[in-house]
Amino acid sequence: MATSEHIIEHTSLSTLRSEHSHLTFENVSFGFFVYLMTDLVLFASLFAVYAVLHNNIAAGPSGHQIFNYPLVLTETLLLLTSSFTCGLTILSLNKRHKKQVYINLAITFLLGLGFLTIELSEFRHLVMIGDSWRRSGFLSSFFVLVGTHGLHILIGLSWMVFLAYRMFKTGFSRANIRRFTIFSLFWHFLDIIWIFIFTIVYLMGAVKL
């Protein structure tokens, strides 16, 4: 009787412990998901600002006059592909295949870097020809909305460098698997935000002639 009780107590403790170590990963992943949802609200308010101001061009250029559509499509496809390769990174992480993790992470990084380079060169071009955020309400809200997304991409890029460093230092540790999984949530989320920037800012701008 005493031994069976002891065994029950022991097993319950060990399950608690294993669940506890399991819990930290689940809690962090869930908490990060909640953060992403609040980030969604931030972007929603910027979209609302854009929706209100996009007609206030103050005798300046409107959307279809300044957007370079082939470049925007390239950006979109780059980001979409990097979101896909980010998913592949997680798959190779689950298979514990270190070389594949590095390769997929590097591809994701380069695609993201290409996206940001195109975006910044477009911003630079607009500022050079005098259509900066000071030009009109439309351009202010455009730069803030697209720029905030670009800032998130920049954070994601530095995060990827950090992830590669952690993978090099400690390999497939529990903490690293958690970091990679959380990062993949962040990167997929940025691609989802870009769908709406692409549709509402760029494509709607092309239609309203």
Next chain:
Amino acid sequence: MKSKVYQAPSHPIGNFKNYVIGYVSSIVITLIAYFSATRHIFTRNTIIYLISALAIIQFIIQIVYFLHLFHENKPRYRLFVFILMLSIVLIIVIGTIWIMNNLNQNTSLANQIKYMNNQGGGF
């Protein structure tokens, strides 16, 4: 015993097939939206409805195949948070557009002239 221990929602994991489905359909939808918007094949209103619908479809596809929101185990906390945030987002965006359009109309010059005429004064 399991009911006493707090269990956070398990992290959903995808597989290769899901990522490929999500990726290929997203590319197809992006290209359809891009070319229908830039080539002006349809009328203006048709294009606006079409690309809005395509954006929502692509949004759902990426939520399902990339974020695995609906692959979650039973206490679906992620889904609850997602639905709550989505309603907040809709309230912010639709509410802002509604109020600001109303404000634009009511403070337009034509409306102010009408208001003054109703007061019996005019300029």
